[in-house]
Amino acid sequence: MQENQTDKKSALQVVVHSFFVVPLIIAVFAVMIFLFIRLMTSEPNSARDYLEDVKIGGTTKRWQGAFELSKLLSNPKMVPKDEMFVNEMIATFKYSSSDRDARIQQYLAIAMGATKDERYTATLIDAIDGSDQGVVQACAFALGNIGKIEAIEPLKNLLDYSEPQIRLHAVIALGKIGGPLTIPYLKKMLSDSEPNVRWDASIALAKQKDSSGRSILLDLLDRKYLNSFPNIDEKEKVQVILVAISVSHFIQNQELKAVLENIKENDENLKIREAARIAVNKFII
Numbered sequence: 400m401q402e403n404q405t406d407k408k409s410a411l412q413v414v415v416h417s418f419f420v421v422p423l424i425i426a427v428f429a430v431m432i433f434l435f436i437r438l439m440t441s442e443p444n445s446a447r448d449y450l451e452d453v454k455i456g457g458t459t460k461r462w463q464g465a466f467e468l469s470k471l472l473s474n475p476k477m478v479p480k481d482e483m484f485v486n487e488m489i490a491t492f493k494y495s496s497s498d499r500d501a502r503i504q505q506y507l508a509i510a511m512g513a514t515k516d517e518r519y520t521a522t523l524i525d526a527i528d529g530s531d532q533g534v535v536q537a538c539a540f541a542l543g544n545i546g547k548i549e550a551i552e553p554l555k556n557l558l559d560y561s562e563p564q565i566r567l568h569a570v571i572a573l574g575k576i577g578g579p580l581t582i583p584y585l586k587k588m589l590s591d592s593e594p595n596v597r598w599d600a601s602i603a604l605a606k607q608k609d610s611s612g613r614s615i616l617l618d619l620l621d622r623k624y625l626n627s628f629p630n631i632d633e634k635e636k637v638q639v640i641l642v643a644i645s646v647s648h649f650i651q652n653q654e655l656k657a658v659l660e661n662i663k664e665n666d667e668n669l670k671i672r673e674a675a676r677i678a679v680n681k682f683i684i
Contacts, residue, residue, distance in 0.1 A: 446471055446479050453507065454491055458500050465495075465506035472513040480516075489522045496529070505537040512541025520547045527553050536568045543572025551576060555584050563593040570596055574603025586611050594628070598639070605646040613652055619643035620658050622666075637668055644674045648681035656682045 449471060452464030471477050479485075488511060495504040508526065511519035520542065527538040539557060542550035550572070557569035570588050573581040581603075588600035589612050598619060601612025618624045620643050625636045644662070647655045656679060663675040 444471075446477060447484065450484070450487060450491060453495070453503065454487075458498075461495075461498070462500050462502040462506065465503045465510065469506045469510040469513055472510045475515075478514045478516070485516065485518050489519065492522060492526070496526070501531045501533050504531070505533045508534060508537035508541045512537075512544035515545055517545055517547050520545055520549055524550060524553050527557070532562055532565060535565055539565070539568040539572045543568075543575035546576050548576065548578065548580060551580050551584075558584060558588060563596060566591065566593065567596050567599060570599045570603065574599065574606065577603075577607055582607060582609055585609075589615065602642060602646050605649050608649050610650045610652060613650060613655065616643050616647060616650070616655065617658060620647070620655075620662065637671060640666075640668075640671050641674050644671070644678050648678050651682060651684050653684055656684065 444467070446468060449464045449468040453461050453468065456464055488507070492504060492507045492511065495507060498504065504526075508523060511523060523538045523541050523545070527535055527542070529535055529538075535557070539554060542554060554569045554572050554576075557565050560566055560569075566588070570585065573584055585600045585604050586609075588596050589604075591597050591600070597612075597615055601615035601619075604610075604612045605616060619639055622636065622640075625631060625639060631639070640662075644659065647659060659675045659679050659682075663672055663679055666672050666675065
């Protein structure tokens, strides 16, 4: 009797294994193969795919699509050059001005700037007078990347804004555009109430071999001065000093060279000492 029960139990296990477990294993294995093949053969989203998400997706998908587009177009190889894409970008950007989520238009502005395509210049200039500060900053950033002199006048108008971040973005953009037309506006910002604005104005001027911001550059090379700003951590201080070092040789000033000589020998940070050594070698005075 017990043997019969054992035989029945064994038979049941065989049936379960044959008709349920084995097919399940096969099915799982097949799904894994399918997913692997799909993963290996699927192509990454193109600029047009992300633009389509912005055009027809829900709010979340739209701003995420705009964000991904701004990253993708920073790669020159991924930038569509055809007129149709440019026109669709411009139309989508203009339409997004009515969105409740301003991030969509902000990221689209950054995306247009990332292409460095001058065909977007007029659209960005038209939008730079908008009410959303994030969009204004994004347009200024984009115009700086594109670098057309037509953007100087509208960027100059941002220098009187009460919001420091807008003034800062305008200064950075003017610095990227460069040229003699930007110098008077950059000099004006050397006396701005916001330290970041003064700092970036002096750096932008130095890149154009203008020594008007020399005293500010000397401050940026001074750790005691930077230590007076408790909100700046050590990593940020190092970055500020490195940027100041990188533009100092454009001015060819004896005082700046002497400060760099001292930094080269005595600064606590190896990266800063090495940058100072390289910069000193670029001085010809």
